[in-house]
Amino acid sequence: MRFIPVILACLSLATATILENGQARLDPYPGQATKIATIADSDPNWKTYPPDAHQIGYKGRWCSKYVSWWSSPGIKFRYAGNDLAITFGNYTSNGVLLAWRITGQPWNFANVTAGDTYQFINKDTPGQLTAVDGQETTFEFRVTNWALGVQLHRVHVAKGYRIYGIPEFNKKIEMIGDSLTAGYTGTYEGISSFAWGLCEGLGNIEFTFTAYSGICLTDNLCWGNPRGQLYQWLQTSDTGFRAQQIYGTNPEPWQFDKYQKADIVIINLGTNDSNAYTETGTVPDDEFKANYIALINSIHEKYPRAQIIAMQIWQGFYQYGNTYLQNLEGYQGAILGAVDNFKKKDGSNFVHYFNTTGILQHNDINPLWHLTDAGNIKVAAHLMQYIKLTFGWELGNTGKEVYSHTSYYNDLPDY
Structure with a gap:
């Protein structure tokens, strides 16, 4: 029987080829933003x-330096007006890929780099319907x-216009996981994950994916991650190289009391x-x-009203004669036992x-033992x-x- 190695891999930027049924x-x-000259705070053409x-709504976990962490x-x-640009700070990963969109339009993609300014919106941007x-x-x-x-440094709109805040939705899901939740090997990684499909698919909810590749539940060194989720989910940053460069061994604790509490927390851990x-x-x-059990207690302490879902991990498939069978040895008894530990007599x-x-x-499951897009x-x-x-x-x-x-579809009625 074989197990899924949820490993840390060499990162490639969005210049990599995406294969679609074996074809590039x-x-x-599509939708690369336009790199423009740096916009000064006093620029007469822009409001910065x-x-x-307070109008900027941060989704997921961001630290006090306005650096983004974890998945998605x-x-x-x-906003109002026909022009919108963003300046990214020096802690931005060079060439990091952003998915961006206007309201309900299809997602676009843009690679951005530390210290640069990019214009995302102009009057010709598809879906631009300001004040219509x-x-x-x-x-x-x-x-x-x-x-x-990324590190957010400044947001700019055309002079005479402004940005507006958006109220949070009434419900929130937090997902705690590893590479399977983070979308490792998915076509567009985080926004191809099953976590993304669940929360975006439900719609009208807030969500946070506290997930990172290679991380264990157990708080020990695991696939290069110095700590496990039993400790790390309580922190603002993940366990990656960026976090170690910025915070070393002293990450910022996540300030649970300052943010919307989760109504549902989903755990998908154990593969590593x-x-x-x-x-x-x-x-x-x-x-x-x-x-x-300790993680569930920790979650319940921070979110006393949350419902917690423990997902059974999948350990891939193995060949059995001339067919395949799913490996069911992935802590099935242990996870069920942890769930049973919290059962109440009144239901x-x-x-x-x-x-x-x-x-x-x-x-x-693909050759790297992670979900295909269809699996997600x-x-x-x-x-x-x-x-x-x-x-x-x-x-x-x-x-x-x-x-x-x-x-993907086929519109040929005859073969």
């Missing part, structure tokens, strides 16, 4: 906002690369703990169960078990229905694009 995708990164402007962080605000029929125009970007990030290639070896079942349980067995098939979509769809049926949440996204560039 045409125009894989600092990163602490971003910003969001409404009372429609709001919203600008949003998300960092797609799981180990890279169960992998014999971790620096400390495979974590024994009883130790893993104890750590899982008012706040910890729930989501069994992934049977959702994925052999070809939903399947897990997201099942989770959406589970949350709807278990907690009564409505499916609120009734039109906005979720996954980018996935509208």
Whole structure:
């Protein structure tokens, strides 16, 4: 039997080829922003906002230096006028790929670099509908690369116009995981993940993905990550090289009391703990169960009203004769035991078990032992229905694009 190695890999920027059924995708990164000259705060053609402007809504985890962390962080605000530009600070990863869009338009992509200014919006930008029929125009970007990030330095709009804040949605999901949640090997990484499909698919909710490749639940050295999620999810930054450069061994604690609390927390951890290639070896079942219980207690302390979903990890498939079978040895008993530890006699349980067995098939996992785009979509769809049926949440996204560039179809009626 084989296990999924959830490893740290060499990062490549968005100049890499995206394959689509074995063929190079045409125009894989449409919508590149235009690099322009630096805009001074006193520039007569622009109105400039600092990163602490209350109108800027930060999504995911950002530190006090306005640096983004973990998977799929971003910003969001409404704006007026035909011009919008952003200056990125020196802690921005060179060439990091952003997904950006106007309101419900398809996602575009832009590579940005430290210290530079990019114009995203002008009068010819598709979807630019400022002040038309009372429609709001919203600008949003998300960092797609799981180990890279940006530092927000300034937001600029044309002189005489302004940006506006957007109220937070009433519900929020936080997902705590590793590379499987972060979208490792997905076509557009974070915004191709099952986490993204779930939360964007549900619609009208806030969400945070506290996920990083190679990380264990257990708080030990794991695939180059110095700490596990039992410790790291309490911190603002992830465990990557950027964080170690900026904060060393003293990360900023996440200030839970200052931010919207999660209504649902989803845990997808254990694949790295169960992998014999971790620096400390495979974590024994009883130790893993104890750590899982400790994480649930930690989450419950920070979010006392949250419902917690423990996902059964999938360990891939192995050949069995002339077919394939799913490996079910991934801490199934330990995770179930942790869930049972919180069962109440009156049935008012706040910890729930989501069994992934049977959702994925052999070809939903790629040669690097991570989900294909189709696999991510399947897990997201099942989770959406589970949350709807278990907690009564409505499916609120009734039109906005979720996954980018996935509208594959055949329109030939004859063969």
